[in-house]
Amino acid sequence: MNRITRTLSALSLAVLPLVSVVAQADDEDTIAYRKHIMKTLDEQTNAIGMILSGVIPADNLQLHMDAIATTAAMALRSFEPNVPGGDAKPEVWSNWEDFSARMADFEKKTANMARVAREEGPENAGELAIEALDCKSCHEVYNSKRSDDE
Ligand code: HEC
Numbered sequence: 001m002n003r004i005t006r007t008l009s010a011l012s013l014a015v016l017p018l019v020s021v022v023a024q025a026d027d028e029d030t031i032a033y034r035k036h037i038m039k040t041l042d043e044q045t046n047a048i049g050m051i052l053s054g055v056i057p058a059d060n061l062q063l064h065m066d067a068i069a070t071t072a073a074m075a076l077r078s079f080e081p082n083v084p085g086g087d088a089k090p091e092v093w094s095n096w097e098d099f100s101a102r103m104a105d106f107e108k109k110t111a112n113m114a115r116v117a118r119e120e121g122p123e124n125a126g127e128l129a130i131e132a133l134d135c136k137s138c139h140e141v142y143n144s145k146r147s148d149d150e
Pocket residue numbers: 031034035036038039041042043045085086087088089092099102103106133134135138139142143146
């Protein structure tokens with residue numbers, strides 16, 4: 001065994017227990033996990049808001065957009081387990097086709113926002129950001145607590 005093979009096999013041994021722990025996530029863990037992802041979106045969106053309102057310099061704008069696009073790509077999977085609870089309405093799962101289409105659309109739009117910002121400059125992605133960061137339209141239908149704020 002060369003050094004790389006040894007390292008990889010040590011790594012896989014280290015990761016195996018993690019995999020089985022994840023397989024035992026209970027409902028509370030499943031709900032906490034999707035909330036962590038949503039909170040990440042919230043923090044990054046608030047940070048962008050501060051930049052767009054001119055309070056904070058725009059140096060990190062691209063990175064915030066990338067962070068939102070990356071987080072959006074994690075969101076759908078976090079709702080895949082059919083575990084009603086938290087503030088998620090049961091309709092998330094009974095209307096899964098609509099919910100997952102909305103989440104996929106959110107993922108696509110945030111990815112496009114980040115790409116245009118990177119290729120054409122963040123100043124050209126403002127309109128796309130407003131359109132992509134439409135969190136409210138999903139919350140209105142699927143979140144029992146946040147329907148009228150954002
Ligand atoms: C396609 C639907 C959908 C989209 C898009 C979406 N959310 Fe959510 N969000 C949810 C649902 C459903 C919950 C409830 C999760 C729960 O409590 O289990 C939630 C919960 C939250 C929460 C509360 C987390 C907590 O700790 O209870 C925040 C904050 C949040 N979302 C922010 C955002 C932001 C910011 C965006 C947009 C940048 C966004 N969401 C986009 C569906 C969505």
